[in-house]
Amino acid sequence: MPPGGSFSGSPRLTLAAALAKRPGVLAVRVNHRRNIVAADASTPTCLSELLAIRELGGVPVTVREPADRRSSTGFVYGVDGDLTNAELLAGITSAVPVLSATREGASVKLRFADPLPPERVVLLGLQLRVRPVRPRPRQCQQCGRFGHVAEACQRKGACIRCGRQHLQAESCKPRCINCGGAHAADTPTCPRWQEERRVATFMAVSPAPLSRRAVKAAVREESRERPSPAPRRSLLPTASSPRSSLPAAPPAAPAEDPRDTLITNLLAALQAVIQFLPEEHPLRATCLQAIGARPGAPRSE
Structure with a gap:
């Protein structure tokens, strides 16, 4: 959806009727919070016609096919040389079939035929770790809250940094509108941001x-239900305790498969x-x- 385009003032039935009258459209779904209208096409011809739409109910739109839930994307880094995409794809050995390989500088973007990418792949004998692409949470850039986009926001605009309404040039002290912490609402280390990212990840896979x-x-x-971590005890010797009385370090726990x-x-x-x-x-x-x-x-x- 281009900036400024919003379905918030368009009735659901009006939007649905505009698409349902097209031959081959099976069902229409309108989501005002996400500012999205989805339609199910029964034929390739109907799909092509839907993808060519640039305006719906007087609102300019951008149309695309939905993401394939049966696939996933990951990156491998430190891939030097001048191998082409075809050579990269042919040289990869993976536990999950690789659909495509696209070089982006020294990194390679891989698309896998499974909702979960493998932990590692082997490229021409070299083992490389796969960094899965994790979706960012849907966050409104107008009010800073999660679950909707700015085009569908019904709240008054607020500063993402402090959550208050003030002039853009005015300085402010960071305070998250979602968790109350001393950071901006779109900070990735925010506990609510991390929670929303997990929600987005589960829905994507x-x-x-x-x-x-x-x-x-x-x-x-x-x-x-997750237990809070036990407080860490300092292993540094105090002035009254000899260095030899240090407790032995606990054995490292085996790595958990993510x-x-x-x-x-x-x-x-x-x-x-x-x-x-x-x-x-x-x-x-x-x-x-x-x-x-x-x-x-x-x-x-």
Whole structure:
């Protein structure tokens, strides 16, 4: 959506009717908070016509196909040389099939045929770590809050840095409008920002559409159940204690596979979704199948 274009003043039925009258359109969904109108096309011709739309209900629009939930993206770094994209793709060995490889300077962007990228790939015998692309949380740049975009914001504009309304040139003391911390609302280290990023990540890797409200509830529940870290005790000797009395350092814990944590969190989100679905809803069966198909889950005879 270009700057200034907003569906906030357009009735849902008006927008839906403008698309539903086109041959091949099966269903239309309007989301004012995200400033998005989605339509399901039944034929390639209908899809091509929808992608050519530049105006809807008097609002200028940008149309694109939805992201493929069955794929994921990651980066590998420190790839020197002058290999072409085709040579890079042919030289990669991966536990997850690689759909494409695109060089961006000394880094390579990889697209994988799975919602979760592998931890590592091998390029011409060299093992490289994959840095998965994590989506940024949806945050309004007008009010600083999460869950909607500026074009759909119904609040008065506020300073992202302090949350107050004042002249742009006026200096201010940072205070997050979301958590109350001494930082701007769009600071990545903000606990609410991190929470919203986890919500966005779970929704992006889910093979089926999930309710943002249900995923957010699952993330917050998990955060409440997670034990707080024990206070760290200084290992430096005091003036009254000899150096030889230092306690031995505890053995290092084995590295935890991040995919296990992500799968656990995703299953928790699916379980939260089931609570909001009626018995006859088709998505309920899909969620139950996904939970039952997880590694180590008991199978019914």
